[in-house]
Every structure is written in structure tokens, then in C-alpha cells.
Amino acid sequence: MKKLILSIVTAAALATPALAADIKMVTKAPPPPPPSPWDVAFGAALMSDYLVRGITQSNHRPSVFAYFEPRYNVTKDLQLYAGIAGASISFPNRAAAEVDFTAGIRPTFGPLALDFGAIYYWYPGGQCFNGSPAPVFGTDCLANGYLPVNLNVIKSDLSFWEVYAKGTWTVTDQFALGGGVYYSSSVLNSGADGTYVYGSVKVTAPGSLLPAGFGLYASGEVGHWFLGTSDNFYCTQPVAGCGGQFPNGIPYASYTTWNLGFGITRSVFTLDFRYSDTNLSKGDCNAFTSDQTARELGNVTAINPGGFGSNWCGQTFYVKGSFDLTAMTNIK
Secondary structure, X not given: OHHHHHHHHHHHHHHHHHHHHHOOOOOOOOOXXXXXXXXXXXXXXXXXXXXXXXXXXXXXXXXXXXXXXXXXXXXXXXXXEEEEEEXXXXXXXXXXXXXXXXXXXXXXXXXXXXXEEEEEEEOOOOOOEOOOOOOOOOOOOOOOOOOOOOOOOEOOOOOEEEEEEEEEEEEEOOEEEEEEEEEEOOHHHOOOOEEEEEEEEXXXXXXXXXXXXXXXXXXXXXXXXXXXXXXOOOOEOOOOOOOOEOOOOOXXXXXXXXXXXXXXXXXXXXXXXEEEEEOOOHHHHHHHHOOOOOOEOOOOEOOEOOOOEOOOOOOEEEEEXXXXXXXXXXXX
């Protein structure tokens, strides 16, 4: 009996190494790390004209634009963001550039994407032009030996803030509707409040109709800017100084603007062709913008008795080439 047990133990011992060699260790792969909630969007553009709400910011000349926006995805349907953007401009006060600071929150509900935030427009390096020999309305604007030929006046600091709420409803892959509202208590630091409301539509061509990698869309927007009355730095008068009509400020003319165009996309690049116009007259445009290039006489309005007219608010066709990337999607 002892010999039998010893034989079984010996056989098992000799067989174990061979058996172990045929058995592979099965281990479960560790789960992949969760995606980072952080992301960054950035891009740049070259434009034949820089328009904001139908009014040129670059005196109908080319402009460059760039932005950088860090993002934090709280959930897949809730994003926080802050950003900075800059553009070249040509303002009456000779400001060096437009620099925008933004921050907000973007909740998404299925096909409805919302955006609530605030933006601060900073225009550094401006000079103040005014016909008065003394400071006006608490500013540092003194007679500096220069006034535009059209006698327009302008503050050295045009910086201001806006808050906004906007959204996009993606009805289908080819059709989307948008809309929103912006509000400021002092547009361009003029003292005049402003509420801008708009609606937009975008139609995208099916990818099956285009060469591989290309996209095509058509879009349009209609907006209205409700503008209030400026502070008494500005007034309407045929000569320099604030002793003329509306000595307490200019009641700016509210106006409607619209644009229509189409764009071609390829990867992260977009080429957009667009027509823009407003119903703001040349005279009322001059009163609102203080356009340093306004020369055309005969454009007398209630708020522009001097008659100089500005072309900054009229019909414009412009082209914009841009690229837009996000670090998590476009950069591997």
C-alpha cells in the first residue's frame, strides 16, 4: 500500500511541470484611464474686413484675428470656459487693437446647446479727441491740437462689457437654428445702453454630395441693436464743443443688420464668403461711430446736424479664411 501511494505522489510530481506549462495565466487588462475633463480650443482668421453687427471695425480693410479658450467639461453635457481673443482694428481714437476676455457656461440638452457668459472688450492705446479746452465728463480729454476734419469727437477708452445668452438647436444633421441676446450698460463706453438680439439659420450639405473631406454650408443672420442715449461727452453739433443740440447726450438710432453667405470646409479649415448690410443711414452711422473718415456731406439727420456721412454701416461683401482646433479632438 505504501508503495502504491508513493508511486502516485511521484507521478503527480513529475507531471506537474508539464501541466503548468500548458496553463496560461489569464489576467484582466486594467481599465483605460478616464478622459481628461480639460480641453483647449484655439484658432485664427484672416478677414478682408472685420465686421461686428454690420459695422466695420477695420475701416473696410483686412484684419487678423486669433483666440485661445481653455475648457472644463464638468459632465458630457456641461462645460465651463474662459478665453482671450484679439483682432486688428482701425478706430477713430487710434486704439492699438481689440482684445476680448470671455467666460461662461455651456449646458447641452440633446439637440439644444446653450451658452451663458460675459465678455469684456478692451481697446488699449486710444487717444481722446474733443473740441473742448477742458476735461469733459470726468475724462482726461484735453484739447490736443487735433480734431478730425469732420469734427467728430471720441474718448480715449472705449472698453466695455456685455453679458449674453445664446443657443443653437440642431434640428437635423443638415439644419440648425440659432438665436441670442447681448446686453451692455455702456456700449463702447459711450454711456448708452445696448441690447442686441439676433436669429440665425444654417444649412449644411450632405457629405455624400461632396468630395471626401470637404463640407459646404449656407447661413444667414438677422439682428437688431436697441441703443440708448450717450453721456454728455458726446453731443450733436455742427462745430466742436458740446453746446449744441442734445447737450446731455446723443439718442443713438437703433438699427437692424443682416448677413447672408456660404462657406467651404476642409478638415479644420473654413473659407467663408458673406454679404452684410444694415438699415442705418450714413448720418446716423457717423453719429454712432465717430468715424474719422466720414467726409460726405448732405447726410443731415436729427442726431447728425453737421451732415457728414459714414460708409462704415452700409453694404459690404467680405471673405474670411480661418482654422479652428480643439486639443482633445484634433491633436493626437
